[in-house]
Amino acid sequence: MSTEPAYAANGKGSGYLAVLSAPGVPRLVVWSLAGRFGFAGSNLALLTYLHEVTGSLGFAGSMMALSLVGTALTGLLQGRLVDRFGLRRPLLVLSGAHCAASALLVLVVSGPHASPSHAVLLGAVVLLQSFTQPMIAVASRAVWPRLLPPGPRRETAYSYETVSMEACYLLAPALSVTLAQLVWPGTALVCAVVLVAGASVGFATAPVARTRTAAPTAPETAGSGPAPAWWKRTARAGGSAEGHRLVLRFPGMPSLLLAALGFGVGVGFVTVTTTGAADALRASHSTGLLLAAWSISSVAGGLVYNRRPWPRRPEVRLPLLMAAFALSLLPATAGGVPGLVVALVLSGATLAPQLTAQSILLDRLVPADRITEAYGWTTTLVATGNAAGQAMSGVLVERFDHRTAFLVCACLTLVFAALVGAHRRLMSGPDESSHTISRDTTPAT
Numbered sequence: 001m002s003t004e005p006a007y008a009a010n011g012k013g014s015g016y017l018a019v020l021s022a023p024g025v026p027r028l029v030v031w032s033l034a035g036r037f038g039f040a041g042s043n044l045a046l047l048t049y050l051h052e053v054t055g056s057l058g059f060a061g062s063m064m065a066l067s068l069v070g071t072a073l074t075g076l077l078q079g080r081l082v083d084r085f086g087l088r089r090p091l092l093v094l095s096g097a098h099c100a101a102s103a104l105l106v107l108v109v110s111g112p113h114a115s116p117s118h119a120v121l122l123g124a125v126v127l128l129q130s131f132t133q134p135m136i137a138v139a140s141r142a143v144w145p146r147l148l149p150p151g152p153r154r155e156t157a158y159s160y161e162t163v164s165m166e167a168c169y170l171l172a173p174a175l176s177v178t179l180a181q182l183v184w185p186g187t188a189l190v191c192a193v194v195l196v197a198g199a200s201v202g203f204a205t206a207p208v209a210r211t212r213t214a215a216p217t218a219p220e221t222a223g224s225g226p227a228p229a230w231w232k233r234t235a236r237a238g239g240s241a242e243g244h245r246l247v248l249r250f251p252g253m254p255s256l257l258l259a260a261l262g263f264g265v266g267v268g269f270v271t272v273t274t275t276g277a278a279d280a281l282r283a284s285h286s287t288g289l290l291l292a293a294w295s296i297s298s299v300a301g302g303l304v305y306n307r308r309p310w311p312r313r314p315e316v317r318l319p320l321l322m323a324a325f326a327l328s329l330l331p332a333t334a335g336g337v338p339g340l341v342v343a344l345v346l347s348g349a350t351l352a353p354q355l356t357a358q359s360i361l362l363d364r365l366v367p368a369d370r371i372t373e374a375y376g377w378t379t380t381l382v383a384t385g386n387a388a389g390q391a392m393s394g395v396l397v398e399r400f401d402h403r404t405a406f407l408v409c410a411c412l413t414l415v416f417a418a419l420v421g422a423h424r425r426l427m428s429g430p431d432e433s434s435h436t437i438s439r440d441t442t443p444a445t
Helices: 016-020 025-054 057-085 088-109 116-132 136-148 152-182 189-205 231-238 245-250 253-280 284-305 315-327 330-334 337-348 351-363 366-398 402-422
Strands: none
Touching: 016 025, 016 152, 016 189, 025 057, 025 088, 025 136, 025 152, 025 189, 025 284, 057 088, 057 136, 057 366, 088 116, 088 189, 116 245, 136 152, 136 189, 136 366, 152 189, 152 284, 245 253, 245 330, 245 366, 253 284, 253 315, 253 337, 253 351, 253 366, 253 402, 284 337, 315 337, 315 351, 315 402, 330 337, 330 402, 351 366, 366 402
């Protein structure tokens, strides 16, 4: 019996148009964009809502921090649930729970805010609301291995994932603020919840969501020898029986998670330090434009670089892109708005290619039935690094200046790049030729 996957979208073209128009893909792209747009605007929508109602930016910021904690925790859980039960049940249950928790949040925010007990209650509800939020990025990442075979087409799909997320983070926050100011402070939050919940239901009812992730297949081709020992241990364990520790123990996964953490630290540093730099350079009115230029550069970098990525081997490409990100921040240490703009444009161009390389390596390092859980780990590490980078950069900007913060960010990212590069062989996984499974052999599992 042949074990070759019956991919839903086969074809020869590997361009964006060919991949996104493949059978079964357009519907998922629409739901993905809707859900990502809602997710990208949800944090700022919550911050704006609480700030307008309570009048305290510090209190609203502390509630948003709790929301980020809930998001980071649920990323791990949802990846695990999707790998075990498929997309359908987790998304439907979470979408209903998220709507209920969001309605409760609006009720609590509308109540009196004078007592400490109300603040504790609000914090608990915020944590619950973010914890039940369906992770569209996790769901979207889970379906591509079912739709596209390994190789250039799937790499293009991963590039689209990062580019579309950057585009959503570019547009959604601005729209959230506009809705909150023009209509009702909670309008943006309600719209975000509706988009995320609706997209989750759309994903859950799609035909591809009714299929379960395939069992792990040994990464070997005809004549390449027996399956590696770690794949055999995974198969004997049922693919997911040993919990999160098994995912972390896959060769190369610690290095990949270190790259995700370094990516998050860099993004967090630049986000806050750019705001401080704009204030110091008396260009605070241009903060939004500077961050928009950073995001636009990331989108352009993803579209252009991923057409012909170099080096071809992602385990070599990833640490080089991390080093390029670090070095491109140096113009900002010279002072002045021009140097800041150059640093943001150059560093932004490396963001989407880094995430694409991480997705490619994830496919290599983790069996198919654990891929979503592993992706949950990478998103959690990115969020953790982001929070740490924002905290550290804020202290450095206040105690020293933005140039010092940019310099520290460059040094830290170079350290992460060196560590990932030193262990790049662990991320090589099976040989690239193993992406193609011979029709004449039945891989060991």
